[in-house]
Amino acid sequence: xxxxxxxxxxxxxxxxxxxxxxxxxxxxxxxxxxxxxxxxxxxxxxxxxxxxxxxxxxxxxxxxxxxxxxxxxxxxxxxxxxxxxxxxxxxxxxxxxxxxxxxxxxxxxxxxxxxxxxxxxxxxxxxxxxxxxxxxxxxxxxxxxxxxxxxxxxxxxxxxxxxxxxxxxxxxxxxxxxxxxxxxxxxxxxxxxxxxxxxxxxxxxxxxxxxxxxxxxxxxxxxxxxxxxxxxxxxxxxxxxxxxxxxxxxxxxxxxxxxx
Amino acid sequence: xxxxxxxxxxxxxxxxxxxxxxxxxxxxxxxxxxxxxxxxxxxxxxxxxxxxxxxxxxxxxxxxxxxxxxxxxxxxxxxxxxxxxxxxxxxxxxxxxxxxxxxxxxxxxxxxxxxxxxxxxxxxxxxxxxxxxxxxxxxxxxxxxxxxxxxxxxxxxxxxxxxxxxxxxxxxxxxxxxxxxxxxxxxxxxxxxxxxxxxxxxxxxxxxxxxxxxxxxxxxxxxxxxxxxxxxxxxxxxxxxxxxxxxxxxxxxxxxxxxxxxxxxxxxxxxxxxxxxxxxxxxxxxxxxxxxxxxxxxxxxxxxxxxxxxxxxxxxxxxxxxxxxxxxxxxxxxxxxxxxxxxxxxxxxxxxxxxxxxxxxxxxxxxxxxxxxxxxxxxxxxxxxxxxxxxxxxxxxxxxxxxxxxxxxxxxxxxxx
Numbered sequence: 001x002x003x004x005x006x007x008x009x010x011x012x013x014x015x016x017x018x019x020x021x022x023x024x025x026x027x028x029x030x031x032x033x034x035x036x037x038x039x040x041x042x043x044x045x046x047x048x049x050x051x052x053x054x055x056x057x058x059x060x061x062x063x064x065x066x067x068x069x070x071x072x073x074x075x076x077x078x079x080x081x082x083x084x085x086x087x088x089x090x091x092x093x094x095x096x097x098x099x100x101x102x103x104x105x106x107x108x109x110x111x112x113x114x115x116x117x118x119x120x121x122x123x124x125x126x127x128x129x130x131x132x133x134x135x136x137x138x139x140x141x142x143x144x145x146x147x148x149x150x151x152x153x154x155x156x157x158x159x160x161x162x163x164x165x166x167x168x169x170x171x172x173x174x175x176x177x178x179x180x181x182x183x184x185x186x187x188x189x190x191x192x193x194x195x196x197x198x199x200x201x202x203x204x205x206x207x208x209x210x211x212x213x214x215x216x217x218x219x220x221x222x223x224x225x226x227x228x229x230x231x232x233x234x235x236x237x238x239x240x241x242x243x244x245x246x247x248x249x250x251x252x253x254x255x256x257x258x259x260x
Numbered sequence: 261x262x263x264x265x266x267x268x269x270x271x272x273x274x275x276x277x278x279x280x281x282x283x284x285x286x287x288x289x290x291x292x293x294x295x296x297x298x299x300x301x302x303x304x305x306x307x308x309x310x311x312x313x314x315x316x317x318x319x320x321x322x323x324x325x326x327x328x329x330x331x332x333x334x335x336x337x338x339x340x341x342x343x344x345x346x347x348x349x350x351x352x353x354x355x356x357x358x359x360x361x362x363x364x365x366x367x368x369x370x371x372x373x374x375x376x377x378x379x380x381x382x383x384x385x386x387x388x389x390x391x392x393x394x395x396x397x398x399x400x401x402x403x404x405x406x407x408x409x410x411x412x413x414x415x416x417x418x419x420x421x422x423x424x425x426x427x428x429x430x431x432x433x434x435x436x437x438x439x440x441x442x443x444x445x446x447x448x449x450x451x452x453x454x455x456x457x458x459x460x461x462x463x464x465x466x467x468x469x470x471x472x473x474x475x476x477x478x479x480x481x482x483x484x485x486x487x488x489x490x491x492x493x494x495x496x497x498x499x500x501x502x503x504x505x506x507x508x509x510x511x512x513x514x515x516x517x518x519x520x521x522x523x524x525x526x527x528x529x530x531x532x533x534x535x536x537x538x539x540x541x542x543x544x545x546x547x548x549x550x551x552x553x554x555x556x557x558x559x560x561x562x563x564x565x566x567x568x569x570x571x572x573x574x575x576x577x578x579x580x581x582x583x584x585x586x587x588x589x590x591x592x593x594x595x596x597x598x599x600x601x602x603x604x605x606x607x608x609x610x611x612x613x614x615x616x617x618x619x620x621x622x623x624x625x626x627x628x629x630x631x632x633x634x635x636x637x638x639x640x641x642x643x644x645x646x647x648x649x650x651x652x653x654x655x656x657x658x659x660x661x662x663x664x665x666x667x668x669x670x671x672x673x674x675x676x677x
């Protein structure tokens with residue numbers, strides 16, 4: 001199917017499913033009584049025709065249709081797969097093993113989407129403990145700067161520079177334009193310039209000179225303990241050769257600290 | 261003519277004119293060969309004016325009385341009418357006086373403008389429109405790489421860490437993607453970064469240098485780019501430090517970028533983004549807020565062309581902005597978000613000294629949505645014409661740079677020499 005045809009079909013579906021939602025919206029001027037989640041359903045604007053959603057026929061009944069549509073979408077195998085893929089990608093690897101995603105999706109569908117059960121499946125899986133997937137993820141700019149501050153027990157007295165770093169790195173706080181959110185993959189965030197920038201920032205934090213940050217009083221040993229399952233031989237050797245007062249900055253800029 | 265006639269005329273039938281008959285074809289082939297090599301030397305520099313620069317005050321339609329009726333406070337005067345009047349271009353259009361430094365290029369036919377150009381997407385949100393223009397696929401959010409990065413993937417990879425040069429402090433969307441680009445922040449004060457210290461650099465080199473993974477590669481590329489830039493620019497920076505520090509940190513972007521490109525032939529694309537053009541309030545006319553911003557651009561472009569030197573013959577500079585502004589001024593002496601804008605094109609190999617694009621005037625019925633300028637020429641048509649001709653890209657390669665874009669607009673066929 002050509003991209004144009006796909007877009008037309010998607011558009012038609014949106015119109016169809018959207019018909020079920022017409023009439024639902026935020027309460028603009030605070031004068032109407034809103035439902036549980038702050039939305040107001042205006043029956044006058046609703047489309048009362050019947051709709052076809054993913055093979056299910058929905059009679060035009062008003063506000064109840066919305067719950068029906070949401071239920072259909074929430075219980076759909078594609079939804080299960082998508083959400084489980086995202087979870088596995090966030091925790092394990094940019095391309096998580098299909099076997100794990102499959103196991104998690106099964107749990108999702110059998111356990112009515114309960115996230116605690118899904119996570120249990122993930123934490124108890126062989127894949128989760130496979131050494132291949134330990135420290136395999138490259139940190140996003142957000143994760144990098146937050147982990148740098150937390151791991152060193154630092155305090156943020158003025159967020160300007162930190163927020164500025166996020167903007168500069170292309171990840172302004174809550175500033176993602178698209179509804180699917182910021183990516184957490186290496187492809188999205190690793191580039192030569194970004195990496196050198198992180199290293200320079202790491203050294204500045206280590207030296208206690210990052211604006212708006214009071215770097216915590218932490219030793220290189222306890223820092224290494226906090227974030228590293230294992231330091232590479234090169235990193236360990238380099239740390240040993242570095243004067244004690246520069247080791248924290250060095251570790252924050254190390255390859256190991258760039259990953260989780 | 262019949263084949264027999266043809267052979268008789270060229271003498272090939274008799275064989276006596278064989279040598280001279282073949283001489284011309286060989287020469288022609290030699291020319292094609294040379295221009296193929298020359299094409300790989302072609303460079304593109306994109307200057308992005310963020311904030312939606314007011315195109316109607318950049319290329320001023322001074323012959324249209326509607327212009328003055330719609331902009332009582334902020335219209336730029338017609339040539340010679342006051343001491344901040346526009347400079348005459350052609351067909352009743354004038355150049356904003358603050359762009360005087362590039363006016364000689366118009367006279368030398370190395371500068372032109374495409375009227376009523378831009379993105380077909382109707383969004384008037386800065387971020388969204390900039391994103392669309394940088395991705396090169398307006399109206400969708402699936403493709404996330406920038407078109408300039410995709411262009412790099414279609415050019416011969418000379419393995420230089422500075423084949424793509426970004427002037428600024430962050431990698432813009434237009435350069436995001438698989439190909440690598442070097443970022444260089446112009447500054448007159450060199451702030452010491454940790455990696456500037458040799459001892460510190462060696463430590464990080466020890467941790468990253470030996471890694472065979474993407475982290476190791478990224479580190480090495482970053483250091484290589486930084487070293488190349490430092491080496492090529494060390495003289496430039498010394499000169500800048502000795503002089504007075506200009507207020508605007510981008511005021512020397514032209515000179516530095518041009519020098520770099522001239523000294524490093526492997527640079528293929530360059531990018532600079534300048535801000536401060538979102539003039540909703542108190543825009544000014546020939547003088548004022550917009551004029552001040554344009555002064556930086558005008559001087560920067562003139563410096564860039566001068567610093568490029570002989571490299572200008574193979575370089576094209578395109579200036580774009582995410583959309584234009586309203587034709588009528590607002591109640592605050594400014595203008596609001598619009599649609600169509602002007603694109604500026606400078607280059608050693610373009611047909612300048614005349615205007616391009618479709619212009620229907622400023623009467624009410626001709627405006628877009630009765631408020632701003634239409635987009636009659638897609639920005640991708642402009643860029644595709646330039647890179648297609650100068651960099652010898654095939655249609656398939658152009659489709660990679662600008663996916664799902666049908667090149668049906670032939671109005672710019674003669675833009676490139």
